Amino acid sequence: MSNTAASNRLESEALTSKERGQWEMVLRRFFRHRAAVVSMVVFVIVVLFAYVGPFLWTWDYKIHSEIPSWASPSMDHPFGTDKAGRDMLGAMMQATKQSLNVALVVAVGSTVIGALYGAIAGFYRGWVDSILMRFLDIMFVIPFLVITGALAGAIDTSVRWYHMAIILAIFGWTSIARAVRAEVLSLREKEFIEAARSAGGSDWHIIVKHLIPNTMSVIIVSATLQIAFAILSETTLSFLGLGIQSPDTSLGLLIDAAGASAFNEHWYLFYIPGVMIILIALTINFIGDGLRDAMDPRQAMVRR
Amino acid sequence: MVVFIIRRTLMMIPVLLGATILCFVLVDVSNDPVQDRVFEIEQSTGEPVPQTTIDALEASWYYDRSVPERYWIWLTGFGDTNDDIGLIQGLWGPSIEGTAMPIGDEISSRFWITLRLVLFATIASIGIAILAGVVSAVKQYSRTDYTLTFLGFLFLAMPIFWLGSLFKEGAVQLNKILGSTIFQTYGSGTTGFQGNGWQVFTDSLPFLIVPTLVLMLGGYAAISRYQRASMLEVMNSDYVRLARAKGVRNATVMRRHALRTALVPVATFAPLALSGAMGGAMVTESIFGWRGLGVYSLDAINAGDTFAVMAYVLISGIVVLIGVLISDILYGVLDPRIRFE
Numbered sequence: 001m002s003n004t005a006a007s008n009r010l011e012s013e014a015l016t017s018k019e020r021g022q023w024e025m026v027l028r029r030f031f032r033h034r035a036a037v038v039s040m041v042v043f044v045i046v047v048l049f050a051y052v053g054p055f056l057w058t059w060d061y062k063i064h065s066e067i068p069s070w071a072s073p074s075m076d077h078p079f080g081t082d083k084a085g086r087d088m089l090g091a092m093m094q095a096t097k098q099s100l101n102v103a104l105v106v107a108v109g110s111t112v113i114g115a116l117y118g119a120i121a122g123f124y125r126g127w128v129d130s131i132l133m134r135f136l137d138i139m140f141v142i143p144f145l146v147i148t149g150a151l152a153g154a155i156d157t158s159v160r161w162y163h164m165a166i167i168l169a170i171f172g173w174t175s176i177a178r179a180v181r182a183e184v185l186s187l188r189e190k191e192f193i194e195a196a197r198s199a200g201g202s203d204w205h206i207i208v209k210h211l212i213p214n215t216m217s218v219i220i221v222s223a224t225l226q227i228a229f230a231i232l233s234e235t236t237l238s239f240l241g242l243g244i245q246s247p248d249t250s251l252g253l254l255i256d257a258a259g260a261s262a263f264n265e266h267w268y269l270f271y272i273p274g275v276m277i278i279l280i281a282l283t284i285n286f287i288g289d290g291l292r293d294a295m296d297p298r299q300a301m302v303r304r
Numbered sequence: 305m306v307v308f309i310i311r312r313t314l315m316m317i318p319v320l321l322g323a324t325i326l327c328f329v330l331v332d333v334s335n336d337p338v339q340d341r342v343f344e345i346e347q348s349t350g351e352p353v354p355q356t357t358i359d360a361l362e363a364s365w366y367y368d369r370s371v372p373e374r375y376w377i378w379l380t381g382f383g384d385t386n387d388d389i390g391l392i393q394g395l396w397g398p399s400i401e402g403t404a405m406p407i408g409d410e411i412s413s414r415f416w417i418t419l420r421l422v423l424f425a426t427i428a429s430i431g432i433a434i435l436a437g438v439v440s441a442v443k444q445y446s447r448t449d450y451t452l453t454f455l456g457f458l459f460l461a462m463p464i465f466w467l468g469s470l471f472k473e474g475a476v477q478l479n480k481i482l483g484s485t486i487f488q489t490y491g492s493g494t495t496g497f498q499g500n501g502w503q504v505f506t507d508s509l510p511f512l513i514v515p516t517l518v519l520m521l522g523g524y525a526a527i528s529r530y531q532r533a534s535m536l537e538v539m540n541s542d543y544v545r546l547a548r549a550k551g552v553r554n555a556t557v558m559r560r561h562a563l564r565t566a567l568v569p570v571a572t573f574a575p576l577a578l579s580g581a582m583g584g585a586m587v588t589e590s591i592f593g594w595r596g597l598g599v600y601s602l603d604a605i606n607a608g609d610t611f612a613v614m615a616y617v618l619i620s621g622i623v624v625l626i627g628v629l630i631s632d633i634l635y636g637v638l639d640p641r642i643r644f645e
Contacts, residue, residue: 138322141621143601145583147327150605150613154334232463236587239465240602255466262473274466281461 029294036290039283046280050096059087061094061249073268080268082257088272095249096276098161099231102168103280106230109169111223114176115215119207121177122184129181139174147171148233149242158245164234172229176222183215217295224288228281235277251277305633312632316625320618327617328375328610335608337400338367365398378611389611391618397611399604407615410600415619417492418589418596422581422623424512425519429577433524434570437531438563441539452528460525464584468518468591475514487514492594515588523580527573535566564638571634578627582620 031037054060059067059077067085071077079088121132151167152159187193188211196206212219231251237243238252246253251273258269338361342353362368366377366389377383378397381390388406389397396407436456440449459467475487488510538544539562547561548554586598597616604612 134319134322137319138326140579141319141323141624142327143579143583143617143620145586146601146605146613146616146620147330149602150327150331151334153605154331154608228461232461235463236465239463240587240590242602242605252463252465255469260469260473260476262470263477270469274463274470277463277466278458278461281463282457285457285460 026291026294030290033290033293035286036293039286039290042279043283043287046096046276046283047100050093050100053093054090054097057090057093059090061086061091062247070266072265079272080266082266082269088254088269091249091254092272092276095251095254095273096280098244098248099234099251099277099280101161102165102234103227103230105162105165106168106172106234107223107226109165110173110226110230111176111219113169114173114222115180115212115219116207117173118177118180118182119184119211119215122181123188123203123207123211125185125188133181136174136177139171142171144171144233145236145240149237149240152237153242158248159243160248161244161250164237164243165230168230168233172226172233176219176226179218179222180212180215183218184211187211187214217292220295221288221292224284224291228284228288231277231280231284305636309629309633312629316622316629319625320621323621324379324614324618325375328378328614329371331613332371332374332610335610337365337608337610338362340608341400365400378614396615399612400607400609401612407612410612411597411615411619414595414597414600417594418582418585418598419623420508421492421512421515421519421588421594421596422578422585424516425523425581425584426574426577426627428516428520429522429524429581430527430570430574432520433527434531434567436524436528437570438535438558438566440528440532441535441566442558444536453532456525456528458525459521462522464518464522465587465591467522468515468588471514471518472591486510489514490593492592492596511592511594515592515594518588519581519584522584523577527570527577530573531566531570534569535562538562538566568635568638571631571638574631574634575624575627579620579624582623 063084063086065085067077067081067087069081069083069085071081073080077087077089079092081087082091117132121129148167148171152164155163193206193210196210201210234243235250235252235255238250239256240252241256243252244250254273255270255277258266258273261267262270338358341361342358345353345357359368364386366374366385369377373383377385377389379391381393381395386398387395389395391397394408396411399405399407399410436452440452443449472489475489479485479487479489492508492511544557544562547557552561582598585596586602588594589596589598590602597619601613601616603609604616
């Protein structure tokens with residue numbers, strides 16, 4: 001009798017509420033986070049600007065003799081032109097594209113390295129863990145800008161964006177490794193890992209198929225924040241002359257080239273690339289924040 | 305406590321050794337200053353460089369040895385040397401800039417310039433982070449909270465080099481308007497480190513203000529986010545509610561009960577702030593024309609001067625590790641449950 005009552009209740013519930021999958025929940029929570037959604041839209045616009053923009057706009061990032069030098073923003077050149085006669089809108093598109101290229105490759109590369117490293121350290125514990133963690137300490141002590149700058153500066157041919165991406169990914173994964181390790185340390189004691197092991201799963205199988213998928217929320221958030229980190233590092237190195245070099249361009253190079261023009265008539269050369277960097281890093285940080293809240297409500301930075 | 309500090313200091317040695325080995329190999333393998341110099345000489349004289357000159361260059365920079373041997377000599381100075389190398393003997397090795405700029409002299413004159421900036425900036429950024437975090441937490445979801453949170457995100461997203469250039473030009477404009485030189489925007493001081501401490505301080509203050517402000521704003525945001533979160537967590541905890549229920553005044557609850565506990569997680573971020581400021585110092589020094597360590601390391605990187613880069617790596621490593629040690633000690637001071645054993 002009670003059995004039928006229970007099934008009746010289940011049926012009536014099925015009428016009013018639909019079962020929601022984990023990702024659906026995540027998406028719903030994410031879309032409630034207003035700043036994150038706005039940021040997402042802005043970021044997509046920036047990406048379109050960088051990758052689709054060059055096909056729509058007349059000028060590319062190179063110097064052309066038809067372009068007047070130091071023209072203020074106008075209909076012909078919305079972002080003005082620089083001294084050498086480059087259309088700054090075209091240059092901005094190329095620069096944003098290169099910076100985003102670096103950032104996305106760094107985000108993927110360093111996340112893969114960091115997640116595997118952290119999962120291995122946390123899974124094996126013991127001496128493997130201590131050696132891997134001592135190595136992380138060593139990486140922490142090495143000054144990031146110096147080592148990446150030294151490697152980028154040593155490339156003989158002109159530095160391209162993928163050089164920067166590889167160098168930054170090789171040295172930028174440590175924070176992800178720490179986060180994933182902390183998560184794996186508690187996960188490895190759970191029953192489902194024990195079950196996987198008793199079913200005969202190899203260590204590698206457990207790490208890749210069971211541990212890493214369960215740390216996905218940490219990994220996705222870290223990977224997102226890694227984009228902001230990579231943009232800031234790449235532009236800083238380019239600004240210092242240790243990154244992407246002309247004739248190619250980068251947001252850092254454009255600001256370096258603008259020099260001391262923040263308050264004179266060529267202000268647009270300085271502010272536009274700067275605002276673009278801030279816009280990318282800011283929106284990425286908001287998206288990461290929203291994802292963190294959406295994926296793991298326990299870990300939310302206390303909001304609402 | 306003393307035993308704890310000594311043991312932690314000894315534990316730094318393998319970390320520093322590992323870091324220097326890694327850096328040495330990477331920097332050394334990726335550069336060939338001998339070849340660069342030979343190319344330079346060929347360019348200027350237009351003639352091929354005799355082998356004897358190349359051999360002399362290699363010998364004077366120890367490039368006639370293998371990489372492991374070079375590292376060993378750099379570290380210890382044991383073996384066949386020109387008496388200018390060997391870290392444990394206090395010798396930093398030859399700079400490829402020649403004997404006119406020995407690495408040891410350059411570093412000792414530049415070290416205090418950079419350390420002063422980095423320390424001021426770190427302390428200022430931690431201070432402002434605590435302030436902003438606590439105010440945000442106490443006035444949660446108010447307009448102040450949202451403004452401070454947004455500002456934090458903004459500064460987190462702002463590259464230091466852009467902020468530095470902006471503030472530098474801004475200070476120049478302010479000086480023009482005010483017709484004064486309150487803010488010095490080029491160099492680190494007029495006299496160097498002459499006179500007593502106070503004179504050095506007053507002389508360098510106008511030079512320090514803007515770069516310190518830039519580094520501070522570049523570093524405070526991340527810490528203030530964590531300060532806010534930990535403060536909120538503490539304020540919602542039972543013992544704070546109990547203190548309130550007992551009738552303790554609000555200010556006392558905040559100061560004695562809440563803030564002290566909320567500071568513990570933030571102590572973890574002190575070394576991060578320090579290493580961030582060391583990196584940021586490279587940028588601010590090059591923008592504001594300081595002759596500090598950061599600029600020195602940049603020049604060394606550009607010249608492929610391995611021993612000079614290594615000197616910077618070592619010093620910045622030691623500074624960061626001391627920061628870690630201090631934060632561990634702070635942990636114990638703030639949280640009595642943690643004992644140094």
